Amino acid sequence: MESYVEHPPLPELATMVRTVWIQRTGDTAYEQRHLPTGGVEIHFPIGGRPQLVGPLTGPEVEIIPPHTTIVGVRFLPGTPPPLPTVLDDLVDQRLGLADLWRDSADRLVETVAAAGTPERGLLLLQADLLQQFRRTGVDLLVGEAVQALMPWRPVNIDSLANHLALSSSQLRRRCLQAVGMSPKVLQRTLRFQGFLALAQAGATASGRRGADGMAGLAIDAGYADQAHLSRECLRLTGVTPTQLLGGDIERCMCGHDHSASYQPFLATRDRPLRVHDLFKTGAVGRS
Secondary structure, three states: OOEEEEEOOOHHHOOOEEEEEEEEOOOOOEEEEEOOOOOOEEEEEOOOOOEEEOOOOOOEEEEEOOOOEEEEEEEOOOOOOOOOOOHHHOOOOEEEHHHHHOHHHHHHHHHHHOOOOHHHHHHHHHHHHHHHHHHHOOOHHHHHHHHHOOOOOOOOHHHHHHHOOOOHHHHHHHHHHHOOOOHHHHHHHHHHHHHHHHHHOOOOOOOHHHOOHHHHHHHHHOOOOHHHHHHHHHHHHOOOHHHHHOOOOOOOOOOOOOHHHHHHHHHHHHOOOOHHHHHHHOOOOOO
16 A cells, blocks of 8 residues: 655754655555655665656656655755755756765665665665765855745845845856756745645635635735636646645645645744844855
């Protein structure tokens, strides 16, 4: 029987990793629809070759073979694992981790395979990532930009660049390198992820403009109306919101529980941050 279980990452990785998971397929192949999240992912089949899934701009449908167990890591936008190239070279691509990490990928394959259980293998994978991040770090300024572009914060891109002491072209270049997409495309992607976070959590619409249900959540996530949401959903996922959610606003059509993945989005909604507050953090201008 197919199963998919998400967990929060190790606490030390919480600012870089959105969620980790273990997926198992049953006696038949499983069709998995991967959606744009703004970040990259590592898919690590136990006994197989790990892959890095670059930033997606549209849906990717994967057929996972029967009797396969995969441990996975989904990174937050702007905090990819250490890579030998910029992310705009990896958009909509799936690459073997060995092509990116060479000998260290082979060592990691052996480590995870010898772990005994997928749960143990996932812990070892996270421990390895933590060591890599400690050696290389992340682009903190892009991280601040990502926080400002979350769906609950309608921010003008030019104004954001100005507050970050960058030109619009500089902000665009930094985002392309560290995220794989422009600030505007990232903002649209995060807005849709915000809608899915509200739907997964069973949130009640705020009631603005008298809208409720899916239309209300669309407005709460920053869409003009439900038609606006529908157009973006079709562009990003290849299906309508009703098809994606399988007729149940609280669960996607795959039946998986993604609450651990969407918790970081809901946390930012609970702690509003205005653009000018970035300057109070002391982090603006660092890289």
